[in-house]
Amino acid sequence: MSKVVSLGKIGLDTPLDKIQLIRLYGAILESGFDVYFPPEAEEVLQHLSKYFNIKYHLGIQGIPLLKDKVTISHAKPQCRIGSLTKPLIFPHEMVIKCRAKWNKERKIHFLFCGLLTEQRKQCLDSWTREKFGYKNIFLSNQQPLQNLLQRFYKQIVDYYNCRHIYQNVGLYVFSSTRGREFPIKVWDEDYYNLLSNSQFVLCPDGNYTWTYRFFESILCGAIPIVENTCSIYDGFEYFSVKDSLNNLIYSKEIVEHNFSRARETLTVPHENLNSYLLEILRYKQSNKAEVGELEQTVT
Structure with missing residues (x-):
């Protein structure tokens, strides 16, 4: 086996502290370069390395x-790498990992899983x-898991601090702040397991109209149901x-x-x-050389 030759070092x-940046950096970690980070990034990188085959330097x-x-x-x-601009950039390995999770027998019909803000509660209550x-389903008591899904989901939903389950219509709402907490937000295995076992994922607006949940659902083989549309959803x-x-x-x-479109839109060969x-x-x-020449001229 021939040794892979590094193209150089980059820092x-x-x-x-932002999931958008972590995924962009995750893509760069798949490049032919040796990638270096400051020591304080180690906790996030260690969590990432539990699920993905990455090599990094401190x-x-x-x-x-x-x-x-x-x-x-x-x-x-927007994500930018030099002259390349894309709305979002995901690591290839993340896309592949999500595809491998697809479940043919999707037991959840409708799913919402994530931070349940007042705005999102209003959207889901109305729906x-x-x-x-x-x-007013979010004012009612939490409902216990039904026997059909208990064994499969018991361990998963215990992570979530609020759940509303209406099995007769296949509606599951899991409220959690896990998507805002480090290092778990880097990759939450239970969250992607839920998406991969759902047919439809409810995607109410977040701080902006677009939401990561839209793309994560698609990567896991679910179909998004959105509150509002935007240009990033085109295609x-x-x-x-x-x-x-x-x-x-x-x-x-x-x-x-959708999966083919996401792979084309969200990744870089x-x-x-x-x-x-x-x-x-x-x-x-080139800039460094020009600066050096200028300093010599001034001297």
Whole structure:
């Protein structure tokens, strides 16, 4: 077996406190470069390494840093690596891992799992009232798991601090702050297990119209049901909370189309990623040389 030759060293020193940035950095860790981080990033990187085959180095002194050329914007959303710009960038290994979790027998019909803000409660209350006649479901007592799913989901749902289960219509609502907590938000195995066993995932708006839940659902083979639409959802097939229950048909064609679209939209081929990173390094080296020449001239 031939030894893989590194393309060079690069440093990433922006704090790992945003999931958008962690996934972008996860993609860069799949490049042909040796990637270096400051020591304080180790906890997040260790958690990531439990689930993904990553190799990283600690200590950025003397390493070319990419922070001004690798940026994110959550509002747009946007991820940038040099001259490459995409709305979001995911690691290939994450996409592959999600696909491997797909369950042919999806026992959950409708799922919401995540931070249940007052705005989201209003959206979900309105939807459940209109579709099933349930009123103020989030003011009712927590309901116990039914026997059919108890063995499979008991361990999973014990992690969640509030759950509302209506098995007769296949509706499961798990409220949790886990998606906001480090290091668990880096990769929450139980969350992706739930998505992979669901047909439809309710995606009410977050701080912005777009939500990560939309793409995570698609990667896990579920179909999103959104509160509002936005341009980042263009090209995907999904449903709206306004759609009739009769129109909500789980389709293999839809989930396969969405997965292919997500892989194309959210990932960067390794050879292209290496090219963009090389472009950044050459730019930095060129600027450094020009600065050196200028300093010599001034002297």
